[in-house]
Amino acid sequence: MGQTFVQKILGRAAGKVVKTGEIVFVEPDLVLTHDNSSAIIGKFESTKPGGKVKYPDRIVIVLDHVTPAATSKHAAGHSRVRKFVAEQGIQKFFDVGCGICHQVLPEQHLALPGGIVVGSDSHTCTYGAFNTFATGIDRTEAAGLWITGRTWFRVPETIEINLEGYLQKGVSAKDLILTIIGKLGSDGANYKAVEFHGSSVGGLLIHERMTIANMGIEMGAKIAVFPADRVTQNFLFGEELCKDAVWSDSDAEFCQVHSFDLDKIVPVVARPHTVDNVCAVSELPETRVDQVFLGTCTNGRVEDLKSALEVMKGRKVVPSVRMLVGPASRDEYVKALQQGIIEEFVKAGAVVLPPGCGPCLGAHQGALAPGEVCLSTANRNFKGRMGEKDAFIYLGSPETAAATAITGVITDPREV
Structure with a gap:
């Protein structure tokens, strides 16, 4: 019997043939953390006071979740991370403005075919697009990896x-x-x-x-x-x-x-409040929205922004809707600027955000009010996801987001 991708890649890292269900210990090629690095530093320092990380060259830190800092507490967290990076000699550090970690790593060619990447963010699985074994871990495990360089699967x-x-x-x-x-x-x-x-x-x-x-x-x-x-x-x-x-x-x-x-x-949406609550846009009753969010690590690339503009065809965002556009990284932002995409969105009435996670997690920028409805190109629509437990989030494509922004109701992009 042949082997699957995961058997081959974990077997190679473990130095043996592995079977489904077996526990294996491996050393990942990269350990990614983001703004939560501040909390991870606390765990690291309480376990290994004054100590050094085992493999500084395997650590990647990207500040992206609340950028620029929304409060002095966030700013202090960022400051703590910068100090730690300097003390530990960590070279793969990407400060505020570089973009979302799941866009930055591929741009830097850090997520590579056949590699193993773990990250203290559940959407680390993005790098599977590059034939990478990539998965999320929690903060405690990240701290342990900083200390030992090793984990198990x-x-x-x-x-x-x-x-x-x-x-x-x-x-x-x-x-x-x-x-x-x-x-x-x-x-x-x-x-x-x-x-x-x-x-x-x-x-x-x-x-x-x-x-x-x-x-x-x-x-x-x-x-x-x-x-x-x-x-x-x-x-x-x-x-x-x-x-x-x-x-x-x-x-x-x-x-x-x-x-x-x-x-x-066909064009579909995930209705509140679970990602698997999916239906065709055409089957959805008329649903008015207050906000449309185009961006995130799921759909914040220049191709996504262009797809949205192709649907809008020069039409403006309706007055009843706030449209937020968040390029996934500085590189994507620059490409969008060079291609005139940013200008088109601004003229259409959209608000363009700095590269980063933005409204996705509800920590700042574009939080919703109670009872408001948002069509988002993000990856989650859980209750409270965008900062308000009594708001309603529908997930859809960039094309559906664009059609919704110019009509004010969740709309099949093929109908505009």
Whole structure:
């Protein structure tokens, strides 16, 4: 019997052949943390006072969640992180304004095929778009990794998802992954590895793969991963950085197999307050919104912003709606500036935010009031997610966000 992606990559790191369900100890290539590094530093210093991290070159810290600092408490946390970075000699530090960690790492070519990346953020699974074993960890585990450089995994079972056909005009990778989550459920892949196969995979570009992998955790997946192919090589400027890529054997054993026909995917939304509460936009009763948020690590890339503008076609945001646009990183912001995208959004009446997580987690920028409704391109719509437990968040694609912004109601982008 052949091996799955996760068996191969964890086996290589552990130095032995591994089986599903086995506990293995490995040293990740990178340990990512963000604003929560301040709390992790506290755990580290209480465990190892005055000590040094084991592998400073394997630590990546990105300040992105509340940037610029919204309060003096946030500012103090950022200051503590900067001091720690200097004391520990950590070179892979990205300060306020660089962007969201899950965009910055790929831009810096830090998430690579065949690598292992863990991060104190649940959407670390984004890097599966690059054939990386990437998964979230908690703060205590991050502190332990700073000290020891080592952690353990139970080798997960693997789900195969086959993708065939082509996405139609007005339909995006966000609609695809929401449809998958709607079918499998928010716990349908709990502690499973999810592999994407099929003839359509080669036609999905990097930004689309990132959207899909990013939301793997929303169906409970330990990792969500794509093969390394020409698309990966083009992003990484050649084959050299893909030399460690791995993929499942043709006779690997999967615990589940699901197939999706991309031709049949339609614009969908996830209704409050769970990501698997999915329906077609066309089936949704008229739903007025107060805010539209286009951005985040799920859909804040320049391709997403362009897709939204193609739907808007020069039309303005209706007066009853606040439209917020958040480029995922400084690099994406610059590209959007150079292409005139930022100017178009501003002229349309949108508010453009600095690169960062912004309203997604509800800590600052774009928080909702009680009873308000938001159409967001983010990855979660839990009660209280955008700062108000009595608000309502619908998740959708950049195209649906754009159509909603110019109509004031959640709208199928194919209808405008």
